[in-house]
Amino acid sequence: QDKSSDAQSAKVPKNVQITLIPGLTTDPFYITMNRGAQLAAKALGITVNFQGAEEFDPVLQTPVLDAVIARHPDAILIAPTDTTQLVDPLKRASDAGIPVVTLDTYIGDGKYQDGSGDGDFPLSYIASDNELGGRVAARAMAKRIGDKGKVYVAHLRPGVSTMDQREKGFKEELKQNHPNIEVLPTQYNDNDASRAASQFQAVLARNPDIKGVFGANLFSAIGAANGVAAANKSDDVTVIGFDAPPSIVNDIKSGKIDATIAQHPAEIGYYGVMTAYAILAGQSVPTKIGTGFTVLDSDNVTDDAVQKFIYSE
């Protein structure tokens, strides 16, 4: 289609249509990311469509991506569901002349536009590094449990790449810098908060001295927190969450969750759209834009300064 070439020559792109493909459509993290993207779209006077699959999985994301490519938007913003498996499908977008920007995570080796590797073609990625997020969570955990004791990761399902990265970062940070913390096996709950709760209680029954849980996504965190509360262990066991939707924030306020690692999905979405627009306007963009993390806990959760990091639902 000539729309994109028109846009490139005009430098001030008109009628821009960008599609944002999240990892899955029903997660507050991505919903918030979309909110940020829409904010940018409004500011620029362009359209951002939100299209995605119901589960975080390459085999579901790829057909969505294919259909989006067929519609030929001016640019694609995508939160790829796997670093290697999305390379070939995204290549098709790039081959069709659609600029690709990845959000939340990278594909290939994560080094874009350096002339090497399979996943070299995306123009930029904007993310808070999930592995780093895991490390931040590990530090927050270590601080609260006094640098020793048993902890484990409550995880949704093996193979969800962003969560695998968080788990990895969490474990590595503890191994390297907090050797007195023992990491018990990860527990998978298939995104069922009820199972996450019962899993905590089973781990507790086995390890009465358990000190902390890292709930690596929304349902893992609120589930584990519920298990802790049901066992009357809120004072003894530290629960660290990931992401900052209101239900986690509420649990922080009520003391069920001690802290959570807020990514900045709205920022990611906002910068994503801005970056894509800049590309369409013919400007050069950095291949990597990092957004930070904010640790929310009972000390700062009511501060005005952090309210903007609380996700929408």
Add this chain to the structure above:
Amino acid sequence: MANTNGASVLKPLLNAWSWLFLAIILIFFEIYAQTEVGATFLFRVYSIQAILTAASQILLLALGLTLVVVAGHIDLSIAFSSGFAAVVMALVIRLGGMDSGFLIFLAGLAAGIGAGAIVGLVNGWLIAHINVPSFIGTLGTYGIARGAALIVAGGAVVSIQNDSARVFGNGTVAGVPLPAIIAGVLALFCHYVLTHTKFGVHTYALGASRASVERAGVDVKRHLMILFVLSAVTAAAGGLVYTGRFSAGAANAGEPILLYAVAAVFIGGASLTGGQGTIIGTVIGSLIIAVIQFGLVFSGLPPYWQFIAVGLVIIVAVVVDQSRDRFSGSQT
């Protein structure tokens, strides 16, 4: 398959073999705990509470489903009638302000049950009046309820702060978690319906032969409507309990539990072809699932091995049930 199971289905007896199997699992884990861990597995209040609560969450989805399966049908939409109800309840409670009280909680409950009932009515209408096969009809409403829940919520989760709701999901009475009491009361009700009422007899007969019930002068369409409403409403109750427990109405609340709920019904002795199954069986099925999930985590088995172990126990649970039939002498 024209499965001819010799045992009379309607004998309202406890299924001794399944209880035994459940007991064996418990004893196994207890011995393991005493010898390997030097701790008790079961004789600790919060372990029992945890298992009961987890089992309740499965059971609530499985209760109405049991009746549907006995009638020879299936209801996949419970995966999301549950979430739809949860979201509607949370929204109604939110309408009353974030720190609202008991009345608005009751209104939320009623609205949630109503939301579930609507899904059930649609299912019943499709299956009874439009003759859509239940697998497809309820798969359709699965999608519809899912979309509706997400749209109504404007996202996946509606968090609330309501103390009545919190107690509803997390409170205990004499040490028994409220979710377990709610599930227990509903299970009693469903057991009564299935074994002691005309409706229950017709449900069994429907599973064996629709013609037998139709020609006997039963309004089968009405019967099917009620069945699917019942199924959606018990699933909705599961969603409401979930909302209470986690102070959040999640559209996806029921989806991960669907497979376990269906498994509980089948472990409990129901069959794809209909005509058999009991509420007691489903209760045991839910407990078995909750116990092995708990026990395997407790045992410290590596997570990937837990998937295998759960699979094995599910199979063994049914093989045990089969051998009972073999001993009682029936065969094809």
Add this chain to the structure above:
Amino acid sequence: MANTNGASVLKPLLNAWSWLFLAIILIFFEIYAQTEVGATFLFRVYSIQAILTAASQILLLALGLTLVVVAGHIDLSIAFSSGFAAVVMALVIRLGGMDSGFLIFLAGLAAGIGAGAIVGLVNGWLIAHINVPSFIGTLGTYGIARGAALIVAGGAVVSIQNDSARVFGNGTVAGVPLPAIIAGVLALFCHYVLTHTKFGVHTYALGASRASVERAGVDVKRHLMILFVLSAVTAAAGGLVYTGRFSAGAANAGEPILLYAVAAVFIGGASLTGGQGTIIGTVIGSLIIAVIQFGLVFSGLPPYWQFIAVGLVIIVAVVVDQSRDRFSGSQT
């Protein structure tokens, strides 16, 4: 339910109504695309390829399943026999080094199919010889295959770099994607088996009445073994295509499409009680699902509304199919 569908199941006719429905969906999207988007929806190689590839991935899981459902059983384990095969294939290819060639690719294929066959044999043994109901037996192997895949892979994903594999998953012949050709060939084979061989007749008869086949002198146990191996092997083929497409063997390869595969079989006219269903129907079912998913994203309908739309289309697809029966005059 004793569903008495009047139409003779074995007529190897194309099901004109279902094709018509598929055509209507396509025309609808094409008109929408022409008027609202100012582009073509269908008449673009790329779109057709994308739809065919997506449909193939569903179809590969649904093919053997169709035979299993016709026989009155179900196979849930395909969700993970697929992933198990994918992981095994990827591991074998990895053994040959990261940049290995054609022979090691073939070895990977063989190993993957073998891995699938093992799951099928376990299923067949449980269901045929131990008399475990298929729902429970295959739910058990679902867990077992899931665990096995994760353990073998040492994680969820085994990525590979093998050009033969990449071509296998992404190549085209005369513009037709290889996955579609593979699925097409297997579909032809399954169609042949189901409509033109003794095995196929016995499969239909088994779904109607196990006694009829047993007393006719057919070895039903052997028949069930073959059925479940076939189901696992076609699902494994789906996993292998996945590995080729994404250059990675993923333990979860089949899980997210299980529900779509089952839906395709039922949209294609199969029934829970067995005795009906066709491969052509399943092919159309897979295409309908792939087309609406593609079309709805293409149309830009917001994602949550898409859930509702998919649910509606699934129901309508079956209602259309029903009305055909009504016109042909059969009734209960």
Add this chain to the structure above:
Amino acid sequence: MSALLEVDGLKKRFGGNEAVSGVSFDVHPGECVVVAGDNGAGKSTVIKMISGVYTPTAGEVRFKGEKLTGKSPEAVRAAGLETIYQDLALADNLDPGLNLYLGREKMRRVMGIPVLDRKTMRNDAAAVMKSLGIALPDPSAAVREMSGGQRQAIAIARAIHWKAQLVIMDEPTAALGVPEQREVMALIERLKTQDVGIILISHNLPDIFAAADRIVVLARGRVAGTRMPSETSDEEIVRLMMGASD
């Protein structure tokens, strides 16, 4: 006496096959009308149209002057017609008692709560079966475990246990033993004295002649002839069945 049941021009088409065409006859109270005919003549199809299982393609059924056509099986049954179907239509997984009472179950109260009275229903079933000459080794077993004749007896019991004004019997004695067949013939006589109308389908010529007040012979979906048993013979009936028409 006016007719209890009027069957008027019934027709049923299955796909391309017209199984029943223009069948008409009446049944009066206390009268036994035998519908005879060769296999596939359309007998079962006619009675299924009367009992509400099939909707006729054309024609009408009236019961005591009221239109029955288009009503559901439950409405027909409620109106006072009981039917013994050729395929029995039993619920295989239930015991004889529940089959006997299916749709009209007996209840009792336990602490004020209504519950099924399984025991009474079971005993009643055993009693009715006994009156037909059939003993049940285990009255609490599911009927799928019963012998062919025991099953048929349950279907008969179900139809006669209720005070019907018209009983339709589609080959009720096909699977019964000799003494049981005699019981059913005696039963038909008893019903007639109670002014119950009867439609009987049978292939047994002696039974037909013993029970019938009128014989309606069907051949290929049409009425080939109607005869009084006293004015006809075995041979004529068989000839009519084979398609010789009046």
Add this chain to the structure above:
Amino acid sequence: MSALLEVDGLKKRFGGNEAVSGVSFDVHPGECVVVAGDNGAGKSTVIKMISGVYTPTAGEVRFKGEKLTGKSPEAVRAAGLETIYQDLALADNLDPGLNLYLGREKMRRVMGIPVLDRKTMRNDAAAVMKSLGIALPDPSAAVREMSGGQRQAIAIARAIHWKAQLVIMDEPTAALGVPEQREVMALIERLKTQDVGIILISHNLPDIFAAADRIVVLARGRVAGTRMPSETSDEEIVRLMMGASD
């Protein structure tokens, strides 16, 4: 001539109920043994133990001297025994042709590929049915759409279409019309002249006397007596059925 089939002390227990106890009899080539008995006497259970559907609790069946007990239905059928079951055991969703050939389907080749020869099987079915006096309006319809008698005729056709050495018939004429019943009786005579052994179960006394070379009467699972038709009477047989033993 030595016995074709020897039934020796068969016993079958269902849960607490002993349905068959110590039943023994022989069948010789060309001989028709009628097994008579009241409903629930255990006749069908006996023949299911012979044909491999049930495993006997005790006792043995020998066919031409070889042990049959414990073999599967397919092995029994392969050995040369065909059975017409009381419940017919048809595959309701298949047409008569496929039911006739079930397990022994006819194939043809299309471009070298073996495919089912549906048409020939269908025509054969229509032909066999015609020889029994039954016409099928639509031979390609599923047997679930057939009338009671048509279905029974298919089950009969299936058993007699193969060159069996022993044919077991469990109430084969129960649903048949008068002329068809006569066809089956004639068929039995024909099979006898071909040295085929026959076990016939029937409730029809005239048929029993017409066909039988020997009558084995069961009562409550036991052999109440064995009689030659020429040396007994209706009354004696009925008396034996009712439980009077020798």
